[in-house]
Amino acid sequence: xxxxxxxxxxxxxxxxxxxxxxxxxxxxxxxxxxVAVVEALLGGEQPLNHDEIAATLTAAGVAHDRVTLxxxxxxxxxxxxxxxxxxxxxxxxxxxxxxxxxxHAHFHCAHCGQVICLEDLSPTTAAALPxxxxxxRAELVLHGACAACGKKQP
Amino acid sequence: xxxxxxxxxxxxxxxxxxxxxxxxxxxxxxxxxxVAVVEALLGGEQPLNHDEIAATLTAAGVAHDRVTLxxxxxxxxxxxxxxxxxxxxxxxxxxxxxxxxxxHAHFHCAHCGQVICLEDLSPTTAAALPxxxxxxRAELVLHGACAACGKKQP
DNA sequence: GAGGCAAGTGCAACAATGTAGCGTTTGCGC
DNA sequence: GCGCAAACGCTACATTGTTGCACTTGCCTC
Numbered sequence: 411x412x413x414x415x416x417x418x419x420x421x422x423x424x425x426x427x428x429x430x431x432x433x434x435x436x437x438x439x440x441x442x443x444x445v446a447v448v449e450a451l452l453g454g455e456q457p458l459n460h461d462e463i464a465a466t467l468t469a470a471g472v473a474h475d476r477v478t479l480x481x482x483x484x485x486x487x488x489x490x491x492x493x494x495x496x497x498x499x500x501x502x503x504x505x506x507x508x509x510x511x512x513x514h515a516h517f518h519c520a521h522c523g524q525v526i527c528l529e530d531l532s533p534t535t536a537a538a539l540p541x542x543x544x545x546x547r548a549e550l551v552l553h554g555a556c557a558a559c560g561k562k563q564p
Numbered sequence: 565x566x567x568x569x570x571x572x573x574x575x576x577x578x579x580x581x582x583x584x585x586x587x588x589x590x591x592x593x594x595x596x597x598x599v600a601v602v603e604a605l606l607g608g609e610q611p612l613n614h615d616e617i618a619a620t621l622t623a624a625g626v627a628h629d630r631v632t633l634x635x636x637x638x639x640x641x642x643x644x645x646x647x648x649x650x651x652x653x654x655x656x657x658x659x660x661x662x663x664x665x666x667x668h669a670h671f672h673c674a675h676c677g678q679v680i681c682l683e684d685l686s687p688t689t690a691a692a693l694p695x696x697x698x699x700x701r702a703e704l705v706l707h708g709a710c711a712a713c714g715k716k717q718p
Numbered sequence: 719g720a721g722g723c724a725a726g727t728g729c730a731a732c733a734a735t736g737t738a739g740c741g742t743t744t745g746c747g748c
Numbered sequence: 749g750c751g752c753a754a755a756c757g758c759t760a761c762a763t764t765g766t767t768g769c770a771c772t773t774g775c776c777t778c
Binding site for chain 3: 438439441442443444474475476477478481482485500
């Protein structure tokens with residue numbers, strides 16, 4: 411991540427109680443870590459990897475353990491609050507499920523490593539599955555250069 | 565590795581020189597490991613992960629080092645001979661590129677862990693990319709239950 | 719508000735997967 | 749056969765994720 415010289419870039423780390431509500435509505439306890447993780451994911455426009463989430467928590471002054479973070483994310487996945495995106499990179503990325511059942515594709519920029527949600531593009535898969543196969547979920551990841559990187563390296 | 569009392573040289577692990585030709589045609593040296601890896605990938609119907617490739621080599625009596633295997637696979641990727649499939653699992657899977665430019669989807673069975681090529685299903689992506697984005701490659705992975713597992717656990 | 723208890727957290731250790739450095743071996747052009 | 753770069757094998761290390769266990773805390777009940 412490039413250092414941002416601006417002194418006050420992120421003053422409001424999502425003020426709504428959305429995070430708490432999400433957790434409670436899924437029968438979970440309200441804890442520091444859980445709330446902070448959900449807020450980080452809600453606040454980040456794009457899917458975040460484990461490291462980025464950890465950095466966000468640290469920036470927000472929320473002390474945390476690596477393992478606890480994994481367990482918080484596990485809980486979110488288990489309760490359908492978050493989704494994991496596999497992609498090319500070694501570490502998985504996580505995003506908040508904003509609408510149950512809605513699926514969208516992701517774009518992975520090979521140059522800057524950014525992963526971007528393509529809300530308009532939904533994996534079309536309907537046909538072509540061999541007989542007997544049951545589809546639960548489809549994941550479509552596009553690879554290439556994002557607009558910014560495409561300009562720099564044509 | 566189990567000692568093989570049988571004097572006969574195993575049940576023929578791909579006899580064609582296809583592997584050698586593939587390697588030579590890409591300007592590579594013919595080496596034990598490289599040939600064995602390509603043959604393993606050619607012989608395996610489905611994409612194999614690192615562990616499975618290693619097991620295949622061992623079964624074929626080809627001694628090898630973990631690192632060397634990684635490097636052989638790197639070489640194949642670098643020269644477009646093989647493709648890496650990310651998927652859900654921790655370890656990546658590899659498959660031989662049978663036709664340059666041809667792309668197909670993969671099905672990952674959540675129960676048995678198998679990954680199956682869906683030759684008929686090609687990731688349709690054309691439209692919907694934001695302006696300025698350059699697409700290099702699309703990866704479509706479906707998740708669910710394969711025919712065998714679907715029957716066992718309906 | 720105090721007490722109790724299961725869920726959540728933190729720490730240490732470990733497993734799996736992948737990389738880097740470096741000395742030795744080997745394929746292949748001459 | 750000879751020389752040399754490419755490939756190999758070994759050790760060590762980095763990253764990502766998991767397990768076990770003791771301690772802490774959120775939340776329910778009284």
